[in-house]
Amino acid sequence: MQPKICFVTTGDIRVNATAKRALGMARPLDRLGWKVAVVLEDTAENRHRAALECGDATELVFFRQHSATDEIRTKSAIVARLHPDVLYISAPVVRNMVTAPRGCRRVVEHSELASHNADVHGLMWLKVMAMELWSIVQADALVCASRYLMDIFGRRAHRMLCRTPRLYLPYAYNTAVCHPAIIDRTTVADGRYAGRWICCYMGSLTDNYGALTMTDAIDRLRSSHPEVLLILMGRGDAEDEVRRIIRERGMERHIMLTGYVSEEEIDFYFSLADAFISPMHDTPQDWARCPSKLYMYLPYDRPIVTCRVGEPLATLGDKGVYYQPGDADDMAHQIGKLIDSGATRLGIDASRHTWQARAEVFDRWIRKETGLCE
Template sequence: MKFVFINTGTISQNAGIVRCLGLGTALVQLGHDVSIMINDDAQNVQAYGEVLNGIRFIYTKSGSGREQISKTLHLAKLSELDYVHCMGAGSSIFLPALIAKKLLGKKFKLVVDFEDRQSLLVPPVLEKRILYYEKLAVKYADKVICASNELALLYKELYGIRAGYLPFAIDARRQIGRNVATADRFTIGYLGNLIQPYREQVDFLLATLPDMNDLQLIIAGKGEMLPVFQQEVKRMGLEDKVQFAGFVPDEKLNQLFGELDACVFYLPDIPVNRYRCPNKAFMYASTGLPVVASKVGEVVRVLQDYPNAAFFDNDNPADFINAVAKAKTQHAEVPDAFYEKNSWVARAKVYVDFITGKQA
């Protein structure tokens, strides 16, 4: 079958490209024809080129209005498309596909993929518009899939649809080595976008550090909250315990993981976290390192079979400290079966069965 994935932005702005690449690469391995349509930002062109992992890249113009028109025209020129897979319901992603299908008469099936609920991540002034696009996408999509099981259940309740459940996955087991320069201390790492909606995640970690004298924290990521966190670390006198690594590209992640003894993330138990599937849970699990995580949403489902998971009760600093202590003792070898079950190839098989109607 012939697929086109549509996304926007760059990998540092929109993690949806991770999903496009993972699922798209697996579909190529299963014998399908796959392209990704994305805007012509220099970062995208440099990172992906014309072909990557057997996936062809179609670059469209950037900018409000220009991107939508460019994508619509590209879709109009493509022939014999079986499926167009939209990474969300945004106007730069879903509208070009809808116009090509409904107004230009293209015969492809339309799949809309919600990796989270965008209306919970935007300022209140934009919420109504995002919800309108969400309703439009659910109404006209041939198939809807969600990365979170709770989001799939919510859409069934709100819209009366049966959304497919397709969490993120693991590309491959990472081969990392311990950096001897940091081997004398227990170092935990947090990776994520340092933006306002996720502020509580970092605030929680910083608040617990004074009670753990032997702990070092590396924070990797960028966003508008970075200078705020840097000032907070200085105010709390934690400069010797916290290191900011900035945005770390994939080709340098193994080096970063080599400096860690454990990976960590705290998720407040709020809708925005229950309705998404954090890709970093899979990224962390790909290392084999202990993962310290709060018991919220998809994280528990993802890591329930991971032998080096240490869960803690949400909003309980003392339990978090106990989970870190547990992580210090975890050195289990992660079985191949865990990685096979959570591979993109396994996900792609489920995906094909769902969109073609073979999945009951």
């Protein structure tokens, strides 16, 4: 009998990235013999991304934005109708506290550690901690997007006398979205990229994601390496501050902000890149999180400038270009060394980090190791 899995997500994928795994693994799981359904909030971006990444065999079920109580009720009704063998909860949040039908096994994913976020205090901290502990008790299995989360939830489960199976499963990239191209820089955008050394960052433009560190690093680097150009793709709380710094320091030639970049535009910018930047901080939050863009960089086979923290270190090993977390001077130094070295390749087998590869690991694990689909 064909096993059925239903992914339950919440929010718009532009703001809440937890739907990425559902959309990324839907088509590969279908190829592996699963009947796949994905429950998503009805937003233009969710519909667009689902159409781009999911095949015709995937059942997409959209719900309108509601209060938390109504969203839980609506999702529970959808899941009851679908009656999957596996209910995959994309994140342990209140809006995903969906009732599982009889005989359905619940898998809960952890992709961050909200209880260790420095900005979470008081009642909010109690709420997120309660949800994290609830997942251990209520789930039949846990998926952890980082090694740090595997360790944290392993120790918590042990203290709670729970034997909840866990799977380490980082994010990945979609081969339908990321396919490198050769670009003649002299012929595109009126030749503005010709003769430049281009590094790209894609993600939230916030201080804790390194927006200001990158800006300061390029400021320090531009006099010795005037060919450097940093392309920042995304939006965030620090965007206005970055624009102000660029304007006041006269850095318009060295930093370009694109705003939000659609999936269809990613190939162009990533194929331009001589290197990528994936800033990290030496904090529990960054050790726990799995930066999804890191894996999207891999198929372009360019050096990645990052820190010896969490999943970038686990994924890149000795292939990464590392700077001290939060140190703009060291970031500038490492980028300068990279430019001077003439290094152009990362040298990592990107095929090991596709959603197809992740789906195969998940499929073997859930069928054989946990016995959920026996």
